[in-house]
Amino acid sequence: MVMWGMRVGSVIGMLVFLGTGAACSLPRTDADSVAKVYLLAGQSNMAGRAFGGDIASHPADAGIRIDYVCSFSGGSSQGGPPEPHRSAGWAPLGPAPKHSGTPASHFGPEIGLGRGLASRLPGRQIAFIKHGRGGTSLAVDWNPKAVTGPRLYHEFIEQSRSALARLRAEGARFDLEALIWCQGEADSTRLDWAEAYGANLRALFAHIREDLAAPGLPIVVVLTGDGLSNTKMVHASLIRAAQRKVVGADTQALLVSGDDLTLFDGVHYDARAQLELGRRLSQALRPRSRSFP
Numbered sequence: 372m373v374m375w376g377m378r379v380g381s382v383i384g385m386l387v388f389l390g391t392g393a394a395c396s397l398p399r400t401d402a403d404s405v406a407k408v409y410l411l412a413g414q415s416n417m418a419g420r421a422f423g424g425d426i427a428s429h430p431a432d433a434g435i436r437i438d439y440v441c442s443f444s445g446g447s448s449q450g451g452p453p454e455p456h457r458s459a460g461w462a463p464l465g466p467a468p469k470h471s472g473t474p475a476s477h478f479g480p481e482i483g484l485g486r487g488l489a490s491r492l493p494g495r496q497i498a499f500i501k502h503g504r505g506g507t508s509l510a511v512d513w514n515p516k517a518v519t520g521p522r523l524y525h526e527f528i529e530q531s532r533s534a535l536a537r538l539r540a541e542g543a544r545f546d547l548e549a550l551i552w553c554q555g556e557a558d559s560t561r562l563d564w565a566e567a568y569g570a571n572l573r574a575l576f577a578h579i580r581e582d583l584a585a586p587g588l589p590i591v592v593v594l595t596g597d598g599l600s601n602t603k604m605v606h607a608s609l610i611r612a613a614q615r616k617v618v619g620a621d622t623q624a625l626l627v628s629g630d631d632l633t634l635f636d637g638v639h640y641d642a643r644a645q646l647e648l649g650r651r652l653s654q655a656l657r658p659r660s661r662s663f664p
Contacts, residue, residue, distance in 0.1 A: 404543070405495075410500050410501075440457050443505040515578040562609075595610045596629070
């Protein structure tokens with residue numbers, strides 16, 4: 372069972388509720404002229420290490436576009452994340468091309484998410500703004516109050532504002548539908564970071580809603596893995612407990628589990644798992660957004 376505030380809906384899949392590129396243009400029609408925009412942020416499983424060559428193209432992908440920033444490794448504990456790869460503005464949805472630090476093209480949950488949404492919302496315009504940075508912590512790298520260091524929160528907010536401004540410049544209207552947060556592995560490697568994760572997660576969500584003028588923005592959290600196959604994630608149970616508590620206290624938040632999905636290296640979802648995670652996310656999402664002119 373999935374609940375958004377007072378709304379209840381049944382969802383097929385392993386959904387866990389705890390507590391309550393080339394530039395392209397979106398097609399415009401009178402009936403479906405409002406674009407549905409989704410924000411995606413987090414660390415390496417959001418950047419996505421799944422091999423792009425393991426999936427075939429799909430007709431639904433052509434009608435979706437994405438503005439993305441990604442890197443695979445780094446974080447404050449490793450000298451800071453490397454200079455990321457960025458799309459040239461809006462690009463067609465698909466695996467990100469091979470770039471510095473990546474062995475091949477790659478993708479995260481956005482492919483399965485896009486295909487699931489396109490199936491549920493036929494004819495609607497869909498756009499993603501994604502910021503995935505491998506090895507990064509919420510305690511330091513994503514800290515909204517950081518004045519030094521990577522300051523990924525500020526980079527993500529500026530990316531989002533810029534992408535939304537380009538939609539406005541096109542004369543497009545859009546709904547800011549939801550934020551999907553997939554992060555926590557880095558914070559599980561240090562006790563002080565893990566113990567502060569709940570407070571830091573609440574602060575992150577409050578800042579995003581305020582800074583994007585979307586106070587009721589729905590948020591979907593991907594439950595961090597249990598760390599049983601990764602010896603560095605010694606405090607994963609604290610991260611998972613914090614995510615459950617924060618989501619349980621937020622009527623506009625939801626937790627989605629990927630505990631049963633396959634990992635190719637003990638941490639990262641493989642291609643089939645990423646497609647399934649995206650599908651689960653699409654099922655969890657419901658249109659509860661405000662419209663922007």
